[in-house]
Amino acid sequence: MGAIATNTVILGDCIESLKKLPSKSVDLVFADPPYNLQLGGDLLRPDNSKVDAVDDEWDRFDSFETYDRFTTAWMSECQRVLKDDGAMWVIGSYHNIFRVGAILQTLGFWILNDIVWRKSNPMPNFKGTRFTNAHETLIWAAKGRGSRRYTFNYDAMKMANDDLQMRSDWTFPLCTGDERLKDENGVKAHPTQKPEALLRRVILASTKPGDIILDPFFGTGTTGAAAKQLGRKFIGLEREEQYATLARERIAKVVPLTEADLETMGSKRSEPRIPFGQIVESGLLRPGDMLYCSKGERSARVRADGSLVIGDMAGSIHKVGAMIQSAPACNGWTYWHFKTDKGLAPIDVLRMKMRSSLAQLAA
Amino acid sequence: MGAIATNTVILGDCIESLKKLPSKSVDLVFADPPYNLQLGGDLLRPDNSKVDAVDDEWDRFDSFETYDRFTTAWMSECQRVLKDDGAMWVIGSYHNIFRVGAILQTLGFWILNDIVWRKSNPMPNFKGTRFTNAHETLIWAAKGRGSRRYTFNYDAMKMANDDLQMRSDWTFPLCTGDERLKDENGVKAHPTQKPEALLRRVILASTKPGDIILDPFFGTGTTGAAAKQLGRKFIGLEREEQYATLARERIAKVVPLTEADLETMGSKRSEPRIPFGQIVESGLLRPGDMLYCSKGERSARVRADGSLVIGDMAGSIHKVGAMIQSAPACNGWTYWHFKTDKGLAPIDVLRMKMRSSLAQLAA
């Protein structure tokens, strides 16, 4: 069997290109397919600026059926091209990930984990109509149910997570700043460029040095850049010449890391923020309970959503604290107290209690 | 139409029971369906070495098909039973959530968010073969694509998250300790009892007091307990008599919160509308008074009918505000200010004054 050509970007339709690749030839597939967003009209921010939406031609499908056919086609080709011990990652949002996951199961892939990418800086929901869409989902699946020899670098992952098992929820910022590729006018070159940190974790977790990684939706080549950096090989398929060119230029500049560099890559943890509402939801305080200032001469009532009430004033622990002191600001955590059998204690105590029960949450 | 019986647990097969419920009668469905594809026997055989690959594949396909048929059946009945402005939540793990999500989309439900429940204390992966499975996924969906009047208590959620929009990732501990129902031997009564805190957030976010919540997989009644506590009604369907009995006993002990404690931050959209003209009619402003933008460099004159004039432009506070900023839209209540002895104040202050005096008249 001749060696397959690697570290290359193949221009053309991804399904056509896949059909030309030999069976059982790659170790890992990473796929970031179109999400099939179904947007209405324009969306304006509160300051009346327009949101730059993903309305590209490649993300438009007639119907769920069309999208499903497309998904089945590229995915079954990937399955053929994968080695028997190989695995596949697919990333998506709620628009497409359920269809992707169901099709992948139906094709016989065996899901190993679903992984949540928590965005530390997501775009808000400008109209106040839903929860802030603050995550995307990745599915990690072995080629088949019988594949038990997929690669998982358990210890590397544990090391990267302060000696705790790596969990299924990962926190990374969006791809911004210098990492984000821009054209000569400073406009983003690709609407959906993924952060390299995300790809590095995927690659460190599920490949060995020298492995071949296939990305059928290569875009501007984040997978290739991360692969080269980490001493893996890649094959990228991309339809748009402009993206393929950018990807080649980008990857040419990447300097592979030394083994010593790889060892120092860890992730830091920070203290989780605890909203006051969660103290109430958890039952540490109950709606109707009273809070007091340190001397006890002012009191406020807790409501179910974590707001406080005094007379006809209502708001957050901070706002209500500031209002009754006529102060510009107030730290509600230290201002407000709750009754214990030993007297009044600041509600910050409850926050610390909550934190310690959540202590395993790493970044 | 006779009122539907609420605050009750109906014993029997969930699909049969659903068929007896009237159409368009409930406000919310919360469903925690079986995860493991083991419905009424075994859908998925344990891995069996004597079965060859082809048979195995057929077997697997057949299993998913059975699960999909079951899912389609209960879900389309739920869709029928929902009011047009109603919504549904489904919780699941990677074993079933992709099939659930895809079917729900195919049935015409319109996904509003997928929500990640991050477990603060998940069970570790003992064999070190995968990432710690540390989350479950909830899907929140409106009955149909056109339903824009689903309930979302944006302000209550924002309040519960320290004045920041609530995100799509929620962190709660597993249901343990006193909250976990045990039998007389101290063994957990139900294998997948959900934490009440999770249900409280679901209910606070997406229902109004008095709403009817249907749970077709009631189990030991977490949904009913949270609903009763928060002043909502429930209908629980449960197949196992033992669970239904436990649920009834559990819910009987729940003490509902008082109305005052249940009150949450309301949205501005639900407050009574005050036309600007009414501010002028009431004398809070007078025809001929000047209004200013926040920095004071633009001004407009108030006319008797509540219109504003600048030069030869005239119109509503919103129209004129938008025109002079060349903006597509403008909220005149916050854009325009009037002079007070302490400087400029937004005319929204006058609207609030008017609202509170109207509220006193009504009382």
Place this chain on the structure above:
DNA sequence: TTCTCACGTGAATCTGTAG
């Protein structure tokens, strides 16, 4: 040089009601 602050922007299924 270093700090502050205004400004821009990211895979988005993003309004409600009266007539």
Place this chain on the structure above:
DNA sequence: ACTACAGATTCACGTGAGA
């Protein structure tokens, strides 16, 4: 069904100008 219009609505972070 449609149109018209009132009016509600944003978090984290990087950049760059100016103090």
